[in-house]
Amino acid sequence: MDKNMTQEPEIELFVKASSDANSVGNCPFSQRLFMILWLKGVNFTLSTVDMKRAPDVLRELAPGSQPPFLRYNKEVKTDINKIEEFLEETLAPPQCEKLCCRYKESNNAGEDIFRTFSAYIKNRNLGMDNILEKRFLTTLAALDLYLKTPLPCEPSDTESSRLYLDGNKLTLADCNLLPKLHIVKVLCRKHLNIVIPPPELEGLTRYLTNAYKEDVFRYTCPKDSEILYAYSSVAKCRIVDQEGKMKQFN
Known part of the structure; x- marks a missing residue:
């Protein structure tokens, strides 16, 4: 975790909702980030975005973007690879486990x-x-x-x-x-x-x-x-x- 942080960050992962809007939809990129946060062992909120209803959350937080995207404290990140890099760098040992490959x-x-x-x-x-x-x-x-x-x-x-x-x-x-x-x-x-x-x-x-x-x-x-x-x-x-x-x- 960031050395300058004295308290746990507020993390919210926005993912594609299911066809009935009641669960997680089919999106390997959403699942990828979901797994990373789970493995990091941090507290986070998982929010589903119903793409059928042109949700306000997209217009407010990530205009022009599609789930998944991440809100870390008040900062919104939308690029999947950059989100992964950010989480690996920010949620780091000793508080969080390193997940990058050795080889x-x-x-x-x-x-x-x-x-x-x-x-x-x-x-x-x-x-x-x-x-x-x-x-x-x-x-x-x-x-x-x-x-x-x-x-x-x-x-x-x-x-x-x-x-x-x-x-x-x-x-x-x-x-x-x-x-x-x-x-x-x-x-x-x-x-x-x-x-x-x-x-x-x-x-x-x-x-x-x-x-x-x-x-x-x-x-x-x-x-x-x-x-x-x-x-x-x-x-x-x-x-x-x-x-x-x-x-x-x-």
């Missing part, structure tokens, strides 16, 4: 998964579907390999058994990747007939199994119904039949 490679692990997944699920060219699926599955395999490869702090002659990307504690990298993997998991099961994680990817299976044991991840995830609602327009273009073959709506 820079951990920050980039799995970075292509959501991009390749989005291209695959949004594809309407049936001839490209197998290619896009393979690209997506290749990114999962690359993450699996990274999770199995020992970090410099681990014995180099055995497969890594660490819990998370950068070791046995959740870091900023996990807060970025895990919300996206959860979205991918829900949509793959519903619309692509793909189980995430594939059972043969033991490193990825271990990673997600451990993550879902963590309250900080499990309780910050949006409901599956919110994810499906957010992608409902995409789903109208695809359907998976009983044999797992994709058909296309015209």
